[in-house]
Amino acid sequence: MDLQFGVRLAEVVRNGDEVVATAEDGRVWRADLAVAALGMVPETELAERAGLDVADGVVVDQRCHTSAPGISAAGDVTVQPHPLRGDRYRIEHLGNAQDQAVAAVRNLLGVPTPYTPVPWSASEQYGVRLQLCGWPAAADAYGERGCVVRGDMSTLDSPALFWNRDRLVGTACVGRPAEFEELRRIVANHPHADLDLLADPATGLAVVGR
């Protein structure tokens, strides 16, 4: 894989079986297929027509209720309360779509189930397992204190820990799936655990908070 940053495209055209992308600086790339990954826009037209509150997504509360009695919503299209910032946000991951849907149904059935997720997602890229959880963007500016690597990131087998003051707000794990599960638990239940302890690769994470 060859990553190119800071490139401005002049044009992308189909030429027979090829797609040809030309940069403003004249460089040219040819491919079988071009994929535009430009972010997401929630499809809220139906909700708007139904009179639900919509603000960059269908607004729901912690019970997954929309602004209309008896109508609940779950998944990418919802904007839900952000536990750290106090405003609302969308979570665009499979785990949220599944878990929020379960909470929505339980609440509809009369089983009070507040939904306060620690968002997480996982992916496999070129044989490397990537897992993220929490709110890394809420970390202090990514410096010495904001982002601490537990080990050595160049090994492609380490977690990065994101901090906001003395609170662990998220993690990004390259490899280490077992450590990721422990860190997810710590972000959710013991976010004020000691930074130096967590950052030390010699610390067994299973004992933290237990």
Ligand SMILES: Cc1cc2nc3c(=O)[nH]c(=O)nc-3n(C[C@H](O)[C@H](O)[C@H](O)COP(=O)(O)OP(=O)(O)OC[C@H]3O[C@@H](n4cnc5c(N)ncnc54)[C@H](O)[C@@H]3O)c2cc1C
């Ligand atoms: C390329 C790509 C890669 C991804 N990779 C990952 C990943 O590695 N890990 C991860 O956790 N997540 C990943 N995601 C995100 C994940 O796919 C979504 O979070 C998940 O699918 C959300 O589920 P959902 O049910 O909320 O919405 P969707 O899966 O988008 O389903 C919504 C459905 O509603 C339908 N719909 C919309 N409007 C109407 C209407 N008016 N009437 C009837 N039907 C309607 C749509 O057609 C769609 O079928 C990826 C997404 C993309 C696009």
